[in-house]
Amino acid sequence: ELKVEQNPLFLSMQEGKNYTIYCNYSTTSDRLYWYRQDPGKSLESLFVLLSNGAVKQEGRLMASLDTKARLSTLHITAAVHDLSATYFCAVESKGGTYKYIFGTGTRLKVLA
Amino acid sequence: NAGVTQTPKFQVLKTGQSMTLQCAQDMNHNSMYWYRQDPGMGLRLIYYSASEGTTDKGEVPNGYNVSRLNKREFSLRLESAAPSQTSVYFCASSEAKVANEKLFFGSGTQLSVL
DSSP: OOOEEEEOSEEEEETTOOEEEEEEESSOOSOEEEEEEOTTSOEEEEEEEOSTTOEEEETTEEEEEETTTTEEEEEEOSOOGGGOEEEEEEEESSTTSOOEEEOOOEEEEEEO | OOOEEEEOSEEEEOTTOOEEEEEEESSOOSEEEEEEEETTTEEEEEEEESSTTOOEEOSOOTTEEEEEOSSSBEEEEESSOOGGGOEEEEEEEEOOSSTTOOOEEOOOEEEEEO
16 A cells, blocks of 8 residues: 655755655555645645656755655745745545545755 | 535544535536545645546555545545544545646545544
8 A cells, every 4th residue: 555755754854945845655556746835725736746757846846756666755945934834745545546545745944 | 606515514523424525616617536635745636537437546445435426516525534534635636638727625524533
């Protein structure tokens, strides 16, 4: 059964610093998603990664996928306070099932 | 566009009471989902419906039932609520069958079982 793990669970960082969030999953999958959740709010999609080596970037966030290592990273460049949120990765359980399993989330706090 | 609409937004139940959470989407999506979110646990899949007419168990289905009423609506029922079911519940939908489909989430239902 698919397991999705994220680390770290909590991250407190200074503005202007760089950091990476890791998402590991236990079974083969070619689809990985990143979502953002602000406190008390719902989730919104950030990135969809569909193949090995896929890289997507928007603003200070960059996501990549290594399907052979079953690893995705979300890299934060020169963090700003507005990036404070919880970030989740999600993986499709098996191709064509449309069953999405989420990681535990990484709660990011960017200090001014 | 309304997107994914969940009702109610808040609910307090006593142990043993039953209730149904409603979810509707207006995006003509094929797949619909129910997740629960608990502190430190991320989102856990309760049930999902990959297409109209089908439903399947997720990671934590015990104590819940679902109905895919039609393409738009997917309800979650708690037959006999327990304190362990206190959580925030999210409904989501996706178009599925397209390369870059993603989940669209409702605003959530905060449920407390006393």
